[in-house]
Amino acid sequence: MGPFLKTALFTVVVPTSVAVLIPLFIGGDRAAADGLVRVFAFLLLAVGALLYLRSAWNFASFGRGTPAITDAPKRLVTRGFYRYTRNPMYVAVLSAVAGWAILYRAPVLWAYGAALFVFFYLFIRFYEEPRLTREFGEEYMAYMKRVGRWLPRGMG
Secondary structure (H helix, E strand, O other), X not given: OXXXXXXXXXXXXXXXXXXXXXXHHHHOOOOOOOHHHHHHHHHHHHHHHHHHHHXXXXXXXXXXXXXXXXXXXXXXXXXXXXXXXXXXXXXXXXXXXXXXXHHHOOHHHHHHHHHHHHHHHHHHHHHHHHHHHHHHHHXXXXXXXXXXXXXXXXXX
């Protein structure tokens, strides 16, 4: 099975569950916002989908791997949205959760997003960054100096 099919399967199971199914389960029984609030919520959802799908494409096409830790890219991916943030897939998931929280005006979804952020931060800081440093060495260390963990350099 090639990296595109494996990435598609991973996407259906993990990010779709975390960024779509769980938020809908948590907030879906509430009335959705309308007007500009709804537009803004859908904009965040669309940005999240675009960020994730394009970044996953880069993992499969350039990196020759998947977002799954058991089949990580073989090459360091620094193109596409990875030029601006080292973690666009996590940013994508958090954007989608924020979109749902706004759409359903659900504080519990903000809490869910905050818990995801803490989990992502700890996972990145204590697993992904050390592993990528071991695997890609100086190339990854130079990349970390150039590109922010969450936001483009100069934005935070």
